[in-house]
Amino acid sequence: MKIKYLNPLLVFTSSMLFICCTEKIENENPIHEYARTDEFQLEKSDSIKFPLDSITSDVTTASQYNDDMETYSFLSQNNTICSYNYNDKKLIYKVDLHKIDGGIEFLIKNNDTIYVYNGKPHSISLINYRGNVKKRFYIKSDIKSFPSPLTGVAPMLLRGDNIIISGSLYGETLNDNENDRKVSYIFNMKSNKTVSTVPYSSLYYSHNWGSGLLRWVYSTESPKGNFMIFSFPADHFIYENRIGDNKLIAHYAGSRFIDKIPSFNRSKATFFKMDEATKYFAESNSYANILYDKYNKVYYRIAEQKAKYNGMPGWKKEISIIILNTNFQIIGETFIGKLHGTNNYSLFINKHGLHLQSDKTDENFMFFYVYKLTKK
Amino acid sequence: MAIVILQLGCSTNANEKNKFECVMRKVFSDVDLNNVDYLVIIPSQGCGGCISAAENYYMENKKNKKLKFVFTNIISMKTLKQKIDIDIHSVYLDKENIFLTAYPIEKQIYPVVIKLRNQKIDGVYYQSPESEAFKKIRNSTL
Numbered sequence: 477m478k479i480k481y482l483n484p485l486l487v488f489t490s491s492m493l494f495i496c497c498t499e500k501i502e503n504e505n506p507i508h509e510y511a512r513t514d515e516f517q518l519e520k521s522d523s524i525k526f527p528l529d530s531i532t533s534d535v536t537t538a539s540q541y542n543d544d545m546e547t548y549s550f551l552s553q554n555n556t557i558c559s560y561n562y563n564d565k566k567l568i569y570k571v572d573l574h575k576i577d578g579g580i581e582f583l584i585k586n587n588d589t590i591y592v593y594n595g596k597p598h599s600i601s602l603i604n605y606r607g608n609v610k611k612r613f614y615i616k617s618d619i620k621s622f623p624s625p626l627t628g629v630a631p632m633l634l635r636g637d638n639i640i641i642s643g644s645l646y647g648e649t650l651n652d653n654e655n656d657r658k659v660s661y662i663f664n665m666k667s668n669k670t671v672s673t674v675p676y677s678s679l680y681y682s683h684n685w686g687s688g689l690l691r692w693v694y695s696t697e698s699p700k701g702n703f704m705i706f707s708f709p710a711d712h713f714i715y716e717n718r719i720g721d722n723k724l725i726a727h728y729a730g731s732r733f734i735d736k737i738p739s740f741n742r743s744k745a746t747f748f749k750m751d752e753a754t755k756y757f758a759e760s761n762s763y764a765n766i767l768y769d770k771y772n773k774v775y776y777r778i779a780e781q782k783a784k785y786n787g788m789p790g791w792k793k794e795i796s797i798i799i800l801n802t803n804f805q806i807i808g809e810t811f812i813g814k815l816h817g818t819n820n821y822s823l824f825i826n827k828h829g830l831h832l833q834s835d836k837t838d839e840n841f842m843f844f845y846v847y848k849l850t851k852k
Numbered sequence: 853m854a855i856v857i858l859q860l861g862c863s864t865n866a867n868e869k870n871k872f873e874c875v876m877r878k879v880f881s882d883v884d885l886n887n888v889d890y891l892v893i894i895p896s897q898g899c900g901g902c903i904s905a906a907e908n909y910y911m912e913n914k915k916n917k918k919l920k921f922v923f924t925n926i927i928s929m930k931t932l933k934q935k936i937d938i939d940i941h942s943v944y945l946d947k948e949n950i951f952l953t954a955y956p957i958e959k960q961i962y963p964v965v966i967k968l969r970n971q972k973i974d975g976v977y978y979q980s981p982e983s984e985a986f987k988k989i990r991n992s993t994l
Contacts, residue, residue: 533928553931750899750981751958788897788925788960789949817927839930 500741501683505712505730508806512732515852516774516799516808521829522846526560529567534816534833534842538581538628541824541831549584550822550842551628557582557590559605562826572607581628583639593632593641595624600639600663615663619672620656621645623693627821629765630660630695633704633719637666640704640719642674644693648744652681654722659693659706662720673722674704677711683739685710687748689757690737694765699773699802707766707777710737714766714777714804727804731779733796733811734761758785762793769825772849774807775800776830778820792817797830799849808852816843871954872966873973879944879951880920882971889918890989891966893951895925896932898961902979906963907936909986914939924951925960965989 528534532552539550547568549559555578557571571590573579579592579601587605594601598615625643633640642660649657654675661672675681676691685691694707698716706715712730717723740756742748764778777800780793792814799808816822816833822842824831834843876891885891894906910921914937924946926932938945946952952960959978965985967975977985 528930531930531934533930535928535931553928554934750902751961754898754961755958785957787952787955787957788895789952839928 499683501679501739502736503679503683503710503712503738504736505734506728507730507732508728511728512806514808516849517852518776518797518799518808518810518812518830518847519850520845521848523834523843524565524831524846525841525843526565527567528558528840528842532556532558533839535818536842537626537818537821538579539822539824540582540584540628540631541826542584543826545584545586546826547584548824549582551579551582555579557584557592559584569605571603571605573603575607575609576601576603576612580625581632581641583632583634585634591632591634591639593625595626598622598624600641600665613663613665613668615661615670617661617672618670619658621658622672623659623661629820630693630706631697633697635702635719637664639663639665642693642695642704642706644691645676646691647687648684648748650743650745652744654681658722660695660704660717671720673720674706674717675722675724677706677708677713677715677724677726679711680708684742684744684748686740686753686756686760688750688753690760690762692764694763696766696768696775699768699770705766705768705775707763709762709764709780710739710760711763712737714775714800716804727800729763729766729775729777729798729800729804729806731761731763731796731798732809733781734763734779737761754788755785758783758791758793764795764820765823767823767825767830769830769849771825771827773802774849775802775804776825779809792835795819797847810847812847868954868956868976869973872951872964872976875950875954876966876973879922879946884920885968885971887918888920888968888971891920891922891968892963893922893924893946893966894963895952895960896923896927897925899980902962902981905984905986906979909989910936914942916942920944922946922951924949 536550546562555573559568581593583591590603592601600613602611623643630642645657658672660674690709702719704717713726714729715724761782762780767776777798779796783791783793785791796811816835819833822833829846829848831844836843922944963979965977979985
């Protein structure tokens with residue numbers, strides 16, 4: 477090929493590459509009015525507090541409410557699970573996780589059956605409330621890229637001999653595809669086999685979402701039993717997924733407080749600095765937890781409104797909670813405001829209502845506001 | 853004159869080095885900084901790996917009299933006390949986030965190493981995924 481044609485060709489192909497990988501999407505909220513009624517709301521009805529001992533702070537990254545035992549448990553910053561009786565708010569026990577080098581998330585079935593996930597190495601330990609290790613499973617990925625939860629925002633699920641773990645995949649890669657990068661896997665404790673499942677929603681494969689916080693994966697179990705629900709921070713839709721299947725069934729679940737969630741205007745190939753990523757996330761609208769309230773047969777989805785980033789202390793997003801019925805119709809949305817910085821990890825539901833961690837700064841207690849679902 | 857210089861250093865338009873100099877002077881006396889080679893500022897919230905590296909560096913060097921450590925943007929005093937054994941001779945707990953005000957806003961997620969020479973700031977180095985300040989101190993290349 478003659479040199480005179482080569483240069484324009486190179487410019488053309490490199491421009492195409494640049495355009496295809498830097499295209500920004502505004503990701504406007506379609507606001508499906510027809511799918512939205514305003515019949516229900518969340519009303520603050522009470523506040524509760526769990527007393528903390530001298531070494532435990534109100535900062536957590538994973539928690540669980542156990543309906544059978546009526547206990548609230550959370551992972552403390554000193555590698556223990558603190559378990560409280562909900563009714564009298566007294567500490568029942570602390571499970572020391574040092575024997576298994578700590579944990580990232582946990583699932584308490586009963587006092588003798590506690591599953592703890594540890595990311596280094598990928599392992600699940602079966603322990604009892606005394607912290608004694610009964611069994612430890614080491615998990616091997618069956619695909620190229622493996623989700624590793626950093627927190628408990630996508631709670632572990634137990635289905636027979638299977639444990640389902642979901643987590644986020646950090647970083648933006650040019651060759652992102654649904655087969656190589658999945659956000660969930662099923663680990664069979666009898667066969668020690670892993671099956672990776674559930675891709676990100678399609679939005680994530682085509683655009684740059686800042687490598688980190690807008691790639692978090694939130695999930696909950698569905699009342700259908702063999703289904704899970706996923707909420708991705710940049711997506712106005714939530715997704716129903718049959719456990720073990722890769723198909724995502726989209727349901728609109730956008731907030732009336734969110735107009736759009738623009739992607740980052742840069743190629744996925746460019747290294748994203750952490751300070752840029754933090755600012756981008758703080759100044760972007762986003763969605764967070766999805767929870768199922770079995771007492772009222774509704775889902776709650778947290779919507780986070782963009783904040784002004786003026787440095788690390790102080791920036792916090794105000795939230796609202798979208799209420800959906802089991803047919804995924806939006807039946808209300810309640811503005812809540814600012815909460816504790818670890819609310820996404822500590823919030824829980826029981827028969828008394830939705831518990832959101834209050835932003836009170838007293839390290840001697842873990843405070844919660846209790847919200848009840850009421851008809852307007 | 854000294855007051856004027858201090859005030860200029862503390863203004864929002866001052867450069868990074870002057871801002872750190874200003875807050876350092878507000879907190880530490882000449883006696884405190886005597887024979888100190890490095891001031892290490894560690895925020896509690898931000899780049900997790902960078903902060904862990906800084907906390908590990910503190911645990912290894914807290915008895916070294918040539919170093920002073922400042923913990924800032926403290927989310928939980930209980931957690932901090934659990935994570936690190938606070939040495940009262942080498943640590944300043946910045947409960948008011950004074951040191952954080954000297955940072956450029958976007959850098960507040962990173963620990964910073966301030967190199968001192970004759971009690972004056974000689975250089976400001978961040979520990980970030982792109983720059984390993986603690987490795988440089990260990991290799992004496994700062």
